[in-house]
Amino acid sequence: MPAAELWLLLASCVACVTAAWAAARLVRRRSVKVDQGMPEALKDHTLAYSERTFRSGDDKQVVARVDRAYRGRDGLIALVELKTRQAERVYLSDIIELSAQAVALAGETGEPVARTAWVVVESAGRRTAHRVTLLTLRTVWDLAARREALLAGAAWPNYPATSGVCTTCPHRSQCRPGN
Amino acid sequence: MRRRRKAKRAVSASALSQMGVCERLVVFEHFEGKRPTPAQSAALQRGLRAHRQFAAEGVSESTRKGRCFIATHVFGEGQETQVLRRFRDRYLRPTYAGRRVILVYCRLEPRVCRAMERWPMTRSAVRAVIKPLVWLATCLLADQEGSHASG
Numbered sequence: 001m002p003a004a005e006l007w008l009l010l011a012s013c014v015a016c017v018t019a020a021w022a023a024a025r026l027v028r029r030r031s032v033k034v035d036q037g038m039p040e041a042l043k044d045h046t047l048a049y050s051e052r053t054f055r056s057g058d059d060k061q062v063v064a065r066v067d068r069a070y071r072g073r074d075g076l077i078a079l080v081e082l083k084t085r086q087a088e089r090v091y092l093s094d095i096i097e098l099s100a101q102a103v104a105l106a107g108e109t110g111e112p113v114a115r116t117a118w119v120v121v122e123s124a125g126r127r128t129a130h131r132v133t134l135l136t137l138r139t140v141w142d143l144a145a146r147r148e149a150l151l152a153g154a155a156w157p158n159y160p161a162t163s164g165v166c167t168t169c170p171h172r173s174q175c176r177p178g179n
Numbered sequence: 180m181r182r183r184r185k186a187k188r189a190v191s192a193s194a195l196s197q198m199g200v201c202e203r204l205v206v207f208e209h210f211e212g213k214r215p216t217p218a219q220s221a222a223l224q225r226g227l228r229a230h231r232q233f234a235a236e237g238v239s240e241s242t243r244k245g246r247c248f249i250a251t252h253v254f255g256e257g258q259e260t261q262v263l264r265r266f267r268d269r270y271l272r273p274t275y276a277g278r279r280v281i282l283v284y285c286r287l288e289p290r291v292c293r294a295m296e297r298w299p300m301t302r303s304a305v306r307a308v309i310k311p312l313v314w315l316a317t318c319l320l321a322d323q324e325g326s327h328a329s330g
Binding site for chain 2: 046047050051055059060061062063064065067068073075082083084085091092093094095096097098100101104108109110111120122140143144146147148150151157158159160165166168169170171174175
């Protein structure tokens with residue numbers, strides 16, 4: 001075999017090994033980042049529920065699917081909600097969703113749920129945990145009542161506080177005062 | 180806005196969370212259905228993938244922490260395990276004393292499971308201890324469900 005071909009073979013082998021090493025390193029770095037996204041405060045907690053649906057047992061039912069719920073040493077349940085989005089921030093809708101989850105979980109199991117919950121935002125391949133304070137039970141029921149009133153036509157729906165929501169809204173063309 | 184159907188009494192957490200985005204969107208989506216843009220559909224798919232991964236990580240995390248269930252170890256995911264879970268959720272979780280019992284159980288279960296893995300003979304002994312508890316739990320649950328049905 002000529003020397004030039006030998007060198008070519010050797011160079012190809014080196015390139016393959018380098019590519020495999022770089023890929024493995026990339027995957028490892030990505031998975032480490034994902035693991036780091038979970039809040040430190042939940043380190044001593046145990047996972048109680050994962051991807052489970054709960055229904056509050058009372059007359060006004062709230063149905064919620066919980067991403068993860070951790071049980072602390074004191075028996076309190078801490079909720080964790082995963083969100084994938086470009087902006088690494090928490091919205092009011094996340095807090096409402098977690099509060100409704102707390103109502104549903106407490107209603108079905110009778111377990112006490114902590115007022116503090118976590119929104120884990122996955123953005124550009126990495127996760128960041130944001131601590132949030134949940135709404136009270138009364139506020140959740142008020143929201144549910146307001147929603148029912150809106151759907152029944154008994155109340156007039158408000159426009160959003162910021163116009164940023166409208167830029168991507170598919171109903172934008174119909175959304176005019178008087179509709 | 181037109182009223183197409185009567186509002187249901189049950190509301191999902193995600194539907195309620197839309198109230199924090201835009202009330203008008205809530206009404207539009209209720210009467211005209213969701214109309215996701217291609218970008219929103221792609222984001223939804225990304226979210227579903229991330230959730231599947233998140234759930235799988237949760238399972239592996241609990242396994243890594245050595246979490247195990249004696250009943251699952253002995254009976255598998257059978258009828259007995261389901262009965263004990265329902266008993267735990269209905270009778271133990273709602274009370275303080277019950278939650279203490281669950282905590283003690285959580286502390287004991289890894290040792291018992293390790294012992295059963297090490298000495299498989301102990302599994303039949305544990306099964307003999309749990310069987311009467313399963314029978315008792317079945318009776319209590321049947322009694323409660325019967326009284327609910329008649330009430």
